[in-house]
Amino acid sequence: MTLRPLACALAFGLIAGLAAMPSADAAKKKRAAPKAAAAPSACSDFYASANAAWLKANPLPAGTASVSALEQLGAQVRRQQFELLDTAMNAPQNNVQKLLGDFWASGLDEAAVERDGAQPIAPLLGRIDAIRKAKDVPPAIAALHQVGIPVAFNFSADIDLDDLDRHIGYFAQGGLGLPDPAYYTRDDADTRALMARYTEYVQKILALTGTPQARLADDAKRVIDLETRIARASKGLLDLRDPRANYAPVATASLAKRYKRLQLAEFLKAQGVSDDTVSMANPQLFATLDGLVGSLKPAQWQAYLRWRVGDAMAPYLAKPFRDAHFDFRGRVLQGLGAPPERRQAVLDAITLAAGPMLGREYAARYLPAATDRRAEEIAVQVRDALGAALERDARLSPAAKAEAQAKLAKLAIEVGTPRRDLDYSVQPMGRGSFGSNMLIASTWRHREEMKRIGRGNADRRWDVLPQEPALAYDIAQNRLIVTAAMLQPPVLDTGKSAAWQYGTFGALVGHELSHGFDNRGRMVDAKQQLRDWWTPAEVAAWNGVADRIAAAYAGFDYPGLKGAKVNGPQVRDEAVADLAGVELAWAAYRKLQPAPARNADQDFYKGWASLWPQQLSEEAARQRAATSVHAPGQWRTNGPLLNMAGFGEAFGCKAGNAMQAKEPVVLFP
Template sequence: MPIQKPLVAALAASLALVLAASDADAQRRAAKKPTTPAITACSDFYGFVNKDWLTANTVVSGTGAVSALGQLQQRALLQQRSLLDDAVLNPQNDVQKLLGDFWASGLDEAAVERDGAQPIASLVSRINAIKRSKDVAPSIAALHQVGIPVVFNFTADLDLADLTRHVGYFSQGGLGLPDPAYYTREDADTRALLGRYTEYVEKILQLTGTAPDQLKADMQQVIDLETRIARASKPITSLRDPRENYALVPVAGFAKQFRQLQLADFLQAQGVSDDSVSMANQDYFTQVDALVRTLKPAQWKVYLRYQIGRAMAPYLSKDFRDADFQFNGRVLRGQSAPPIRDVQVLDAINRAAGPMLAREYVARYLPATTRSRADTIAGEVRTALGRAVDRNSWMSDAARAEARAKLEKLTIEIGAPARDLDYTVQPMGRTSFGSNMLIASTWHHREEMRRIGRGNADRRWDVLPQQPALAYDLAHNRLIVSAAALQAPVLDMEQDTAAQYGSFGALVGHELSRAVDTRGRLVDAAGAVRTWWTPQDESAFNARAGQLAVQYSAYDYPAATGLKVNGTLTRDENVADLAAVELAFDALSTAQPELDNATRESFFRSWAALWREQLSPETATQAASTSVQAPGQWRANGPLVNQPAFAETFKCKAGNAMLRKAEEQVSIWR
C-alpha cells in the first residue's frame, strides 16, 4: 500500500473543501440530474458482489487485463520465488540444494556475463569435430540427450491405441521459424520475416564462433538446409489432429531403412528399448536421411552449431539473450521488452526442472487439511453428477448407463501426480547458469524417455503442480487439481463451507461435467475412443446448449464498445459453467440439507467472486472474437439467471435482470 505524503494529503483535503463550497447552485443543478440506479443483487449480481474489487483494480488502454484468477497465478509465482530464495540460503535436502544453486546462478548476472558462451563450448567442440557424414547422426542423438532437439522431434506421448502407456513419437522439426511455409512463400510479409530471420542466424553464428568474413556464407548454409527440411515437412495445419500424427511402426527395420540418420542407434542413445514407435510421416525421415547422405558434413556442422546457439541463447550472456529477444520476442511474439531477470530464470527452472520444484512446492504450500477438504468436496460433487445423470430427462438409457459407468471409474487426483521420478542429477554449482540449464534439461529428457513403453501413462500430468489448474483428463477419466489451485479464491480455507462449494466445488463441477458431455462422449468407460451418445442424445443436448447460446449472444461485451458476447463460440464453456453451479449447489444441499438463506448467499457470492476481472478495450475487443470463454461478468451472472434457487435466495422478482421466466430457463443437470 503506498504511503501518502502529509503535504499531498493536506492539499487534497483543501481542494476537496474548495470544490465543496465553491458553487452551491452547481450542486443543486447536479442534484436534479438523473442518477444511475444502484446495482443490486437482482440487477447485476456480479457487479453487486465485486463492486469494491472492481473499483480497486482498474486497467488502462493497452495494459491488458487483471482478474482474480490472474492474481492467483501471480501469487503462485511469488510462492515459487520464496521457495527458491530459501533454497539458496538454507536448503533442507538434495533437491532443494539443486534448486537453490540453479536459482542463484541465474540471478547472478555478472557470473552469467563472465560465463559467456562457455556452457555450450563442449557441445560446439563436438559438432566442430564432425568429419564425415556418418558422424552427423551420433551428434544429432547427443544433442537430443541434452534437451536440444535438432533435425526432428522425438517425444513421449500417449499411445492412441492403448491409453495406458506412452510411446515414442518421431515427428518433423529442426526449423528456427515456427511454420515450414515461411521458408517457401513469396509474399512480401513472409520475405520480410525471412530477411529478419537471416539477420538473427548471422548473429547466433557469430556468437558461436563463425569468423566475420564467413558469416554470410555460413548463414546461407543454414537457411539452405532449413529450407530443404521445410520442403520435406507437412503444412502446420495438418498437425493439429493427434490422430494424423499417430502411426505405430516397428523399429526392427530402422537400421536399414534410415541408414544415415541411424535411428535404431538414436533410440538406444535415448534409453528407449520399446519395439515400436509412432512415425506418421515416414517420407519426412526418408528425405532427411537423404540430406545427411548428399549434403557435405561442413554444412551440417554449421547448421548444428547454429541450433545449439539458438536453443541456448535465452540462458547465456546478454549478447545471446539480446539476439534471441530481438527476433523471437520482438519480431515473432510482438513483445516490447523482455521479462525481468527473475521471471526469465523462474521460467527456465520450470521448463527444465519443473517436477523438482513441484515436489518442494507441494510439501510447503499444500497442507494435509486443505488436501483433505478438496478431496471431500470433489468427491461429493462427483456423487452429485451421478445423481444428475440418473434423474436427467435428455439422456437415453444406454447413454445414462455408460455415463454411470464412467463416473464409477473416474478418479480424483489432488495436489500432484503419483510419480516415480529419479531425482539423481549431476551436481550443480552457482557459477554457470547455462551449464545448470543443460544439466537440468538432460535430467528432464531422461525422465521423459523413461515413460516410453511403460503402462504408467496415468502418472503424467500436462500441468505442473505449482501452476494453478483444475482439469478433466479425458484420456484417463480423472480430475486433476494442482496444489497451486487450492488457495483463495478457488479454495479459501478461511471461508465457510458454502463459499468453498461455490468456488472450488463449482470449478470441480465444471470439469467433471466434461466426463459425460459432448466432449466426454468421445471416450467410453473402458477407455476406448468411440462415441457412446446416440443421435437423440446429441440432438437433445444441442437443443439445450443452443438455448444457452442465444441467451449469451444478447449480452454486451464489457469494455468492448458495441460488441456482444459470441454465444456460439462460447457455448461449450457456458454449458460447463451452468453445470458447475447446478452440481455444486446440489452437492452443498445434500451435505447440508437444512440450508439457511445466509448459507445460500455465501455460495452464490463465492461463485461470483471467482470471475472478477477488468479488461482494457483492446483486450476485450480481441477476446470478443477469439475467446471460447465468456467475460467474467457473464460467467458469473449467466448460470445464475437460470437457477431458481438464486432468485429465491435474493428474492428477485419478475422483471429483474437476474431472473428469467421459468420457460426461458435452461438446465443441463438440474
C-alpha cells in the same frame, strides 16, 4: 431513462441557456436534477453487485491489457516461487532444495554468467566440430536430443490413441528456427523482410558460437538452405491440429531398414527407449532427412547444428547471446518491448528445465495437508452429485447411463501433485555455471520424459506442473487434476464458509468433471477406448440444450465493446460446463446442508462470482471476443445463475428481474 454522461452535459447546457432567457415558467419553477443511475443489485447484475469492492479496488493500469482475480492468483504463485527459491538458496532443507537453490543462485549471478560466455555449450560445439563423415551426423543429432535440444525433428512421449493406457514416442516435424514452415517458401514482401532479419540473427548466433567472420555469410546460407529443405517436407500448421491425422503407429523394428542413414534405431537407444511401436505421421519428412544426411556435406550439418545449439541456449548465456535472442524472438516475432526482469527469466528457465523438481517443493511448502484433504473431500462429493445427476438424466438411455456410471466409477481424483513421483537423482548442479546447470537439468528432464514411453506409463505424471494454477479434466486418463497452486484464494479459501467453498472450488470441479460426460467426453468410454458411446438421439438431445444456452449468450452485450455481443456458438461448450459446474456444486452443497441459513445460500453464489471479476482494455476485450471459448467475467458469473431457482430464492429476485431467465435452462433436472 438514465442519460449517458455526454447526454447529461448537453441537457444541462440547454437548461442553463433557457434559464438565462426571460421566462415566467423558469422563474416560477425549480427544475429537478436527473436521478443518478441506480447501483447494481443482486437481482439486476449480480456480477457487478457481488464484485463491486474488487472492481473499485482494481482499476486497469495504463498500458495493461487485463487484470482479473485469477491473474492475481498467478501473480501470487510467482511470488511464492521466488520466496521458495530464495529460501532454498540460503537455507536448503533437503537435497532437491539444494539443487534448486544452487540453480537459482547461478542464474542470479549475472557477473558469473558474463564470465562464462559461451563456455557452457563448448562441449556440444566440440562434438559438432568432430563431425567428419555422414555417419557422424546422426549420433550428433541424438546427443543433442538427449540434452533437451531437438534438432532436425522432434521426438516426444504422448498418448497412444489406440491404447490410452500407454504412451509411445512420436517422431514429428521440427528442427526449424522459425515457427511456421511457410515462412521458408513464401515470397511476399513481409516474408522477405522477416527472412532478412532472421538471416541477421542466424549470423549473430553463429558468430557468438565461434564461427569465423569470413565464414558467417556462407554458413548462415547453409543453415537456411537446410531448414528450407526441412520446411518443404513439413506439413502446414493447420494440418497439425488434428491429433488423429498426426498419429501413425509403426513398428520400431522397421525404422532401421527404412532410414539407414538417419540411424533411428540407434537414436531410440540413445534416448533410452525400447518400446515396440512409435508414431511417424510424416514419413516423407524422415525420408528427406535420411537423404540429406547422405547428400549434404558435413560442413553444412555442422553450421546448422551449431546454430541450433546457440539459438536454444542463448537465453541462458552471456548478454550478447540474450540480446540477440530477444531482439529477434522477442521484438520481431512476439512484438515485446522489453525482456523479462532477471528473476523472472531465471524462474522461467528453471520451470522449463526442472519444473517437476520445483513443483514438488512448492506443494510441500504451500499446500497444507488439511487443504489437500478438504479439496479432495469436496471433489468426491461433487463427483457423487454428478453420478446422481447422470442417473436421473432423461436424455440418456439405460445403456448410456450404465457406461457413464462405469466411467465415473473409474474416475481418479489427483490433488496437489501427481501420484507417481519422478526420479530426482541428478548430478549436482552447483553454483558455478547457469548455462551448464540448464544443460544438466534439461538432460534430467528429457530422461524423465522418455520414461513415460511404454505400457502402464500413461499416468506417470501430469501435463501441467504443481506450481501452475490449473484444475482440469484429463480426458485420456479419466482423471481430475488439481494442482497445488490452485488450492488457495480465490479458488479455495479455507477461511470462508462451506457454502463459499462449494461455490468456488466445487463449481470449478463440477465444470471440469462434466467434460468427461459431454460432447467431448462421450468419445472416450469407461475402458478408455476411443468410441462414441452416445446414440444420435442422445447427441441431438444434448445439442438441443447446448444450443439454447448458446442462443441466450448470443443476446448478452460484450462488456467494454459498444454494440458487440457474446459469440454464443463460440462459448457454447464452456458455458454449458459452467452451468453444469454450478448445478453440481449446488447439489453437493445442499446435500451436505439441506436447510442452511439464507445468508449461507448467498455465500455459495458470491463465491462463484468472486472467481470472475476482470478489467479489460478495449483491445484485449476485442481479441477475447473474437477468439476465447469462455464468456467474459460478467457472463461467466451471471449466465449460469439466472437459470437457477435457488439464486432467485436466496436474493429475493422476482420474475422480470434481469437475473431471472424467462425460460430457464436446467442441465440436470
